[in-house]
Amino acid sequence: MGLDEATVKPHERLSAALATELSQVNSLIRTRMASEHAPRIPEVTAHLVEAGGKRLRPMLTLAAARICGYDGPYHIHLAATVEFIHTATLLHDDVVDESGQRRGRPTANLLWDNKSSILVGDYLFSRSFQLMVETGSLRVLDILANASATIAEGEVLQLTAAQDLRTDEAIYLQVVRGKTAALFSAATEVGGVIAGAPDPVTKALFDYGDSLGICFQIVDDLLDYWGSDATGKNIGDDFRERKLTLPVIKAVAKADSEERAFWERTIEKGNQRDGDLEHALDLLAKHGALEATRADALNWAAKAKSALEALPNDPIRDMLSDIADYVVARVN
Amino acid sequence: MGLDEATVKPHERLSAALATELSQVNSLIRTRMASEHAPRIPEVTAHLVEAGGKRLRPMLTLAAARICGYDGPYHIHLAATVEFIHTATLLHDDVVDESGQRRGRPTANLLWDNKSSILVGDYLFSRSFQLMVETGSLRVLDILANASATIAEGEVLQLTAAQDLRTDEAIYLQVVRGKTAALFSAATEVGGVIAGAPDPVTKALFDYGDSLGICFQIVDDLLDYWGSDATGKNIGDDFRERKLTLPVIKAVAKADSEERAFWERTIEKGNQRDGDLEHALDLLAKHGALEATRADALNWAAKAKSALEALPNDPIRDMLSDIADYVVARVN
Structure with a gap:
C-alpha cells in the first residue's frame, strides 16, 4: 500500500485496505442522501457526511464482511446504513445538547435550524431502513432494529x-x-x-x-x-x-x-x-x-x-x- | 352491536366492529412502549398514546386485514407499528412547530422538554421497526420503509x-x-x-x-x-x-x-x-x-x-x- 505501518494510524491502514469498498459506500451514501423534492435534505446531510469523519463504523462492517469471506454486494448497503444511522443520531444529539460545534465546524442546527436537524435526521433514519430492507436479510433487520432501540433508550x-x-x-x-x-x-x-x-x-x-x-x-x-x-x-x-x-x-x-x-x-x-x-x-x-x-x-x-x-x-x-x-x- | 347507525359516527362503528382486535393493539402498544431502563419513555408516550386519539390509522390496518380474510396474528403488530410511527411523528412535529397544545392538552415538549420529545420519538420509531420485523414480511418492511422516507421528506x-x-x-x-x-x-x-x-x-x-x-x-x-x-x-x-x-x-x-x-x-x-x-x-x-x-x-x-x-x-x-x-x- 505504500503506507509505513510504524507511523500510519491503524484506522488509516484499514481505510487503505478497504479503499475500493469505502469508495462504493461513499458513492451509495451520496446517491441515497439525495431527495427529489426537498433540497434542504442533501444540503444538511452533506455538511455532516462530508465533514471528514473517519467512517470508522462503516469500516467495521466492511472489515467484518471481508474477514468472513463475503463476496456479495450488500456489505456496501450495510456500511451505508450504519453511517446513515450514525449521522441521524449526530443531528439529533446536537439539537438535544444544543451544540454549536462538531468536528471543528458549526453544527447543522446552528447553520440551519433545529427543525431541519430533527427532520433530516428522521429522513436519514428512514433511508437507512430502506437500505437494509434491500439486503433481504431479516436477521440483519432484526439486529439493526434492536440496535436502534438500544441507541434511543440509551439517549433517553x-x-x-x-x-x-x-x-x-x-x-x-x-x-x-x-x-x-x-x-x-x-x-x-x-x-x-x-x-x-x-x-x-x-x-x-x-x-x-x-x-x-x-x-x-x-x-x-x-x-x-x-x-x-x-x-x-x-x-x-x-x-x-x-x-x-x-x-x-x-x-x-x-x-x-x-x-x-x-x-x-x-x-x-x-x-x-x-x-x-x-x-x-x-x-x-x-x-x-x-x-x-x-x-x-x-x-x-x-x-x-x-x-x-x-x-x-x-x-x-x-x-x-x-x-x-x-x-x-x-x-x- | 347495539349502536344506532343513524347517529353513531362511522369511525365509532368501525371501532366497535374491530373492538377485540383494537384491544389487542392497545395492549401490545402498552407492552412495547415500556422501557426497562428509561422510565421517561413510557411517561412521555402514555401522555400522547392514551390521550384519546381515535386510533384511525391502526383501525385502517385492521380493517384492511379483515376485509382480505386474514386470520393470522400480525395485523395486530402492524396496527401497533402504524400507531407508533404516528406518535413518533407527532412528538417531532410538536417540537418543530413549537406547539403547546395537542388534542386539547399541553404537548410533551411543554410538559417535559424538546429533548425528551425528540429522543422518545426516535425510540418509538425504533420500536415500530422491531414490531414490523417480527411479522417476517420483507414486503411489509419495504412498504413501511418507503412510507417513513416519504413522511420525513414531506416534513422537510x-x-x-x-x-x-x-x-x-x-x-x-x-x-x-x-x-x-x-x-x-x-x-x-x-x-x-x-x-x-x-x-x-x-x-x-x-x-x-x-x-x-x-x-x-x-x-x-x-x-x-x-x-x-x-x-x-x-x-x-x-x-x-x-x-x-x-x-x-x-x-x-x-x-x-x-x-x-x-x-x-x-x-x-x-x-x-x-x-x-x-x-x-x-x-x-x-x-x-x-x-x-x-x-x-x-x-x-x-x-x-x-x-x-x-x-x-x-x-x-x-x-x-x-x-x-x-x-x-x-x-x-
Missing part, C-alpha cells in the same frame, strides 16, 4: 442520569452501550451475518464491537478531563455541561461529605463558579479517578482484542486489533 | 414550502402526501399484504388510504379557516403561523398585485397586524377559495370510495366508505 436514559449523582458505573455502562457501543456492535455483527458466518463468529464480532464501542466512549469521556488528544474539545466541557461521566462517577463514589456537596452544587444544581473546574480536577487526581478510568478503558480494549481470537486469521483482523490498542493510546 | 419540504408564495397545488399535494397520506396508504396496504391479498386488491387498499389521507389533510387545512368543526383549533391558526395551505394557495393564484402584496407581507414576511385575518378571510371568500378547497376534498373522498370497489364485499368495506364521506362532512 442519559437525559435523566447525566445530572443525577446516584448514577453509578452500571447505569453509566447502560448509557454508553446505548449511545455508542450498540451501533459499533451492530456494525460488526451484520458484516458477519450478511456473509453467512457461523454463530460463534458473529457472536465474536458482536463482542468486539461492543467492547470497542465502550472503550471508545470511556476514552472520549476521559479525554475531556485528560486533554492530551487533538479532539478539538476543551478540557472540562463535560463538567461545564454538567455531564456525569465515568471519571466523576469514580470520584463521587469516594467523596467525603464536603466533596459530595461540591459535586451536588456543580453537577446536580449546575451552580458553577471560577475555580470549580480546577477543584474538580484536584478531586479526580486525589482519588485516582483518571488512572482508574484509563485502566477500565484498557480492560475493554483487551476484551475487544480477545474476542477477535475466534475469527479467521486475516490481515484485516490484525488491523482491528491494532485499532483497539490505538483507541486507548489516544490517552497519552 | 414543508419547512421550505410553507412560507413561500411560489408553492403551488402540486407542491402542496407533495407535502400532504408526505405528512399525512403516506401513513394512511401504508396502513391500508400492509393490512392487505399481510393477508396475502392479490395485487389489484393491495393496490386498491393503497389508493383508498392515499385518497382518504389527502382528503383528511385538505379538510384539516380548510377547517382552519372554515371553523365549523369541534377541532379545538382557533380560526386562523395556520394564518398566524404563516402556513401556506390549499385555501390560501388558491387565493394567491387569483390575487391581483395589491392582494399579492398582502400575502407577501403576512405569510412570507410574517409582518401581521390587527385586521389581517379578517382581510385574509375576505380574500378567500372573494375568490371562492374555501368552496373550491371543499370541492377538492369531495373529489378525494369520491376517489377513496371508488377505490373500495375493487375490494371484496364486506360490512367493514362499507364502513370505510362511510368514513370517507364523514371526513368531508366535518365541513358543514
Whole structure:
C-alpha cells in the first residue's frame, strides 16, 4: 500500500485496505442522501457526511464482511446504513445538547435550524431502513432494529442520569452501550451475518464491537478531563455541561461529605463558579479517578482484542486489533 | 352491536366492529412502549398514546386485514407499528412547530422538554421497526420503509414550502402526501399484504388510504379557516403561523398585485397586524377559495370510495366508505 505501518494510524491502514469498498459506500451514501423534492435534505446531510469523519463504523462492517469471506454486494448497503444511522443520531444529539460545534465546524442546527436537524435526521433514519430492507436479510433487520432501540433508550436514559449523582458505573455502562457501543456492535455483527458466518463468529464480532464501542466512549469521556488528544474539545466541557461521566462517577463514589456537596452544587444544581473546574480536577487526581478510568478503558480494549481470537486469521483482523490498542493510546 | 347507525359516527362503528382486535393493539402498544431502563419513555408516550386519539390509522390496518380474510396474528403488530410511527411523528412535529397544545392538552415538549420529545420519538420509531420485523414480511418492511422516507421528506419540504408564495397545488399535494397520506396508504396496504391479498386488491387498499389521507389533510387545512368543526383549533391558526395551505394557495393564484402584496407581507414576511385575518378571510371568500378547497376534498373522498370497489364485499368495506364521506362532512 505504500503506507509505513510504524507511523500510519491503524484506522488509516484499514481505510487503505478497504479503499475500493469505502469508495462504493461513499458513492451509495451520496446517491441515497439525495431527495427529489426537498433540497434542504442533501444540503444538511452533506455538511455532516462530508465533514471528514473517519467512517470508522462503516469500516467495521466492511472489515467484518471481508474477514468472513463475503463476496456479495450488500456489505456496501450495510456500511451505508450504519453511517446513515450514525449521522441521524449526530443531528439529533446536537439539537438535544444544543451544540454549536462538531468536528471543528458549526453544527447543522446552528447553520440551519433545529427543525431541519430533527427532520433530516428522521429522513436519514428512514433511508437507512430502506437500505437494509434491500439486503433481504431479516436477521440483519432484526439486529439493526434492536440496535436502534438500544441507541434511543440509551439517549433517553442519559437525559435523566447525566445530572443525577446516584448514577453509578452500571447505569453509566447502560448509557454508553446505548449511545455508542450498540451501533459499533451492530456494525460488526451484520458484516458477519450478511456473509453467512457461523454463530460463534458473529457472536465474536458482536463482542468486539461492543467492547470497542465502550472503550471508545470511556476514552472520549476521559479525554475531556485528560486533554492530551487533538479532539478539538476543551478540557472540562463535560463538567461545564454538567455531564456525569465515568471519571466523576469514580470520584463521587469516594467523596467525603464536603466533596459530595461540591459535586451536588456543580453537577446536580449546575451552580458553577471560577475555580470549580480546577477543584474538580484536584478531586479526580486525589482519588485516582483518571488512572482508574484509563485502566477500565484498557480492560475493554483487551476484551475487544480477545474476542477477535475466534475469527479467521486475516490481515484485516490484525488491523482491528491494532485499532483497539490505538483507541486507548489516544490517552497519552 | 347495539349502536344506532343513524347517529353513531362511522369511525365509532368501525371501532366497535374491530373492538377485540383494537384491544389487542392497545395492549401490545402498552407492552412495547415500556422501557426497562428509561422510565421517561413510557411517561412521555402514555401522555400522547392514551390521550384519546381515535386510533384511525391502526383501525385502517385492521380493517384492511379483515376485509382480505386474514386470520393470522400480525395485523395486530402492524396496527401497533402504524400507531407508533404516528406518535413518533407527532412528538417531532410538536417540537418543530413549537406547539403547546395537542388534542386539547399541553404537548410533551411543554410538559417535559424538546429533548425528551425528540429522543422518545426516535425510540418509538425504533420500536415500530422491531414490531414490523417480527411479522417476517420483507414486503411489509419495504412498504413501511418507503412510507417513513416519504413522511420525513414531506416534513422537510414543508419547512421550505410553507412560507413561500411560489408553492403551488402540486407542491402542496407533495407535502400532504408526505405528512399525512403516506401513513394512511401504508396502513391500508400492509393490512392487505399481510393477508396475502392479490395485487389489484393491495393496490386498491393503497389508493383508498392515499385518497382518504389527502382528503383528511385538505379538510384539516380548510377547517382552519372554515371553523365549523369541534377541532379545538382557533380560526386562523395556520394564518398566524404563516402556513401556506390549499385555501390560501388558491387565493394567491387569483390575487391581483395589491392582494399579492398582502400575502407577501403576512405569510412570507410574517409582518401581521390587527385586521389581517379578517382581510385574509375576505380574500378567500372573494375568490371562492374555501368552496373550491371543499370541492377538492369531495373529489378525494369520491376517489377513496371508488377505490373500495375493487375490494371484496364486506360490512367493514362499507364502513370505510362511510368514513370517507364523514371526513368531508366535518365541513358543514
